[in-house]
Amino acid sequence: MKKIGIALIGYNLMGRVHSRAYQDVKMLFSPPILPVRKVICGRSKQLVQDAQEKLEWQNFETNWEDAIKREDIDIVDICTPVYLHKDIALKAAELGKHIICEKPMAMNSIEAIQMLKVAEKNKVKHMVMFNYRKVPAISLAYQLIQEGRIGKIYHFRAHYLQDWLIDPSFPIYWRLKQNQAGSGVSGDLGSHIIDLARFLVGEIKEVVGAEEIFINERELIDDQGSRTGSMGKVDVEEATLFLSRFENGALGTFEVSRMANGRKNYEFLEINGSNGSIVFNFERMNELQFFSKEDPSHIQGFKNILVTEKHHPYMKNWWHAGLVIGYEEPFVHNINDFLISIDKNTNPEPNFLDGLRTHQVLDAIKKSVQERCWITVDK
Ligand SMILES: NC(=O)c1ccc[n+]([C@@H]2O[C@H](COP(=O)([O-])OP(=O)(O)OC[C@H]3O[C@@H](n4cnc5c(N)ncnc54)[C@H](O)[C@@H]3O)[C@@H](O)[C@H]2O)c1
CATH class of the missing domain: 3.30.360.10 (Dihydrodipicolinate Reductase; domain 2)
Structure with a gap:
């Protein structure tokens, strides 16, 4: 079975929801590729370490750039405040990683255009988490x-x-x-x-x-x-x-x-x-x-x-x-x-076009x- 490594940036409300979703998708949906919860990232070492244990991620990082550049990461999942979405997404795309980004995608449409263009140029898959x-x-x-x-x-x-x-x-x-x-x-x-x-x-x-x-x-x-x-x-x-x-x-x-x-x-x-x-x-x-x-x-x-x-x-x-x-x-x-x-x-x-x-x-x-x-x- 093919496996794919996930880096989750942000461990609070949406971080917890996405963490459970990776668990449920494996147990109930038989996806063609198995998501592996490799690394979770937040700024406070103590809090992100607690989140790593509770939400069952293999590793933690306190710097998002360190988290997404790891070789074992294929998907970057962005669950941070909105002002960070663009920088994380651009870096992830340039590194050839697929991106799931929480809504709203960006601060404004100028940022959103940039994110779409860079994702397309680097041929990575992109999704905005419009869950409804x-x-x-x-x-x-x-x-x-x-x-x-x-x-x-x-x-x-x-x-x-x-x-x-x-x-x-x-x-x-x-x-x-x-x-x-x-x-x-x-x-x-x-x-x-x-x-x-x-x-x-x-x-x-x-x-x-x-x-x-x-x-x-x-x-x-x-x-x-x-x-x-x-x-x-x-x-x-x-x-x-x-x-x-x-x-x-x-x-x-x-x-x-x-x-x-x-x-x-x-x-x-x-x-x-x-x-x-x-x-x-x-x-x-x-x-x-x-x-x-x-x-x-x-x-x-x-x-x-x-x-x-x-x-x-x-x-x-x-x-x-x-x-x-x-x-x-x-x-x-x-x-x-x-x-x-x-x-x-x-x-x-x-x-990202949506x-x-x-x-x-x-x-x-x-x-x-x-x-x-x-x-x-x-x-
Ligand atoms: N799809 C939905 O229905 C839905 C619902 C709620 C929130 N959201 C979206 O999800 C995103 C996050 O919202 P939330 O409610 O989870 O926010 P939150 O405040 O609960 O959590 C934000 C997380 O980002 C982390 N973070 C902040 N700065 C960081 C940095 N520099 N490096 C690494 N991590 C950093 C924080 O540690 C925290 O874990 C927002 O874009 C929000 O609009 C979507």
Whole structure:
């Protein structure tokens, strides 16, 4: 069996999710190449050593360049704050290593173009971890749309709402700094629903947006994460709303917020077409609601499909019908697809071009907010 060595950069939230995904993909998906958890990297020796033991990696490093240049590494998996994505990806590509990069792919589309070009030049495989595409219910929505079951699409409607910034005493850490995160909630949560919009409906032609920072000052923390008692200015948006027109004529409505009290990870989509509609809510991620005008009129209404059958996308490798899956499983699907693409020498999806297209939409939203008008998305 062919084996492939992984270097994971970042061991916290996404580092833990990806670590488990490498384990699950081996146990449940029979990928053509076996991923081997070779080296995990973080800045603090003690913390990364703890992570190495707990997440079962063979080695650890405290410098990402040392981790990725090792001869036994074939895939570099980037789970760091956004401002580091570009440098790690460029170096990895130049060393001929395949790349999995967390979203948002980069700080902006200029960086994303550079990453795509260097990855293509060095002929390495590249993926952006837009995990929600690989939720079986969303893959099924894609299949229903491709089969023409909802007809011509008129509306795409999406919210992605969280509430972790509601508390004014929540301090400024990397996600609340423009120079480390690139943007606020638009790049963080918005990138996911922009990717889903492109995946399910098609390319976005133009946008008009509004954004807000409701709490302008928060407490600063030091390099060790301890509170300093001094206040700093928040320079990334807490909420963004935008409208879009798609190239195929559909209209889009999007809302993302970190200030939606009571909402934890509320990702909701509704798509209305000439022949039917589709509704998805991540809090019920194993279900897809489908309305078809082709049903006899006396029984028309939304039906709830439990997407756990063997014939549903990605489900044949999981459990029996009705045994639901959870948050981390779509990451397993992406990693399995990535390993297949390396083995078959095909282009994985979602890839750096998808990451770039998302940034082009994000850049257009930013410009629209500044200029208070509709902006055409650059391609
Ligand atoms: N796909 C998703 O749904 C999803 C969800 C959450 C986060 N993310 C993305 O994942 C990435 C990481 O987010 P997170 O929530 O895991 O962040 P986090 O703050 O929990 O972890 C960041 C990790 O990066 C490491 N790190 C920071 N600087 C480093 C350096 N110079 N060298 C090596 N390691 C360094 C830290 O030690 C830490 O382990 C971000 O791009 C974020 O947007 C994606």
